[in-house]
Amino acid sequence: MSFKSVAIDGPAGAGKSTLARKLAEKLGFLYVDTGAIYRTVALAVLRAGVDPSDGGGVVPLLKDLEIRMGYGQDGVQRMYLAGEDVSEAIREHHISGVASQVSAMPEVRAFLLGFQRRQAQEQDVVMDGRDIGTVVLPEADVKIFLTAAPEARARRRLLELKQRGQEADYDTVLHDIRERDHQDEHRPIAPLKRAADAALLDTTQLNLEQSLAGLLALVKEKIGP
Numbered sequence: 001m002s003f004k005s006v007a008i009d010g011p012a013g014a015g016k017s018t019l020a021r022k023l024a025e026k027l028g029f030l031y032v033d034t035g036a037i038y039r040t041v042a043l044a045v046l047r048a049g050v051d052p053s054d055g056g057g058v059v060p061l062l063k064d065l066e067i068r069m070g071y072g073q074d075g076v077q078r079m080y081l082a083g084e085d086v087s088e089a090i091r092e093h094h095i096s097g098v099a100s101q102v103s104a105m106p107e108v109r110a111f112l113l114g115f116q117r118r119q120a121q122e123q124d125v126v127m128d129g130r131d132i133g134t135v136v137l138p139e140a141d142v143k144i145f146l147t148a149a150p151e152a153r154a155r156r157r158l159l160e161l162k163q164r165g166q167e168a169d170y171d172t173v174l175h176d177i178r179e180r181d182h183q184d185e186h187r188p189i190a191p192l193k194r195a196a197d198a199a200l201l202d203t204t205q206l207n208l209e210q211s212l213a214g215l216l217a218l219v220k221e222k223i224g225p
């Protein structure tokens, strides 16, 4: 039996995770947030006291890395590092840049590829990330590239951080978003880019409901109601 998959890629702050989670809920599919997996590797690197820009230090850590993904009773994805639930810790603002750094390393990507693919072999999934439609699930039934203007993404990210009680200011968040976009788009391996057969959804002028309706319409077009 083969399972259905929806691949959603796009830059940070386009609303991917919120929308992908809601879409999965509507479809009755499992939501897999692959950014959380890279964030968990980033946290492991920081905890080991290794410089995240140093591949020579990061790569040897991979073989002993004990990463697990699970789902809470509310259906929300949780990440475990050596048995510890790190789902909150990986959301700290400083983890974002480190995740982007380690995700540019080919060994890290190769290490996580099988892990991600297995999820889609075991159930229907909505998977979001940067290279899902291009590399992880090139045969996905539906591919969507979700984006928004950097300023709109910065405003949303700021709100999200404030809701979590984290201090941040607009200019810093916008600067970080631009820097991360650049880093993710220009890395040699699996850069952030729209797959040739991915539908584009720009959410700059859309609220959550409108974006979700847009996503559902694209999914229905491909795999039916």
Ligand code: DC
Residues within 6 Å of the ligand: 012, 034, 035, 036, 038, 039, 096, 099, 100, 103, 104, 128, 129, 130, 131, 132, 180, 184
């Ligand atoms: O979506 P996010 O902000 O949680 O992702 C954190 C970083 O992980 C992002 O800067 C790039 C990287 N990433 C990736 O390279 N490939 C993915 N499929 C998902 C995330």
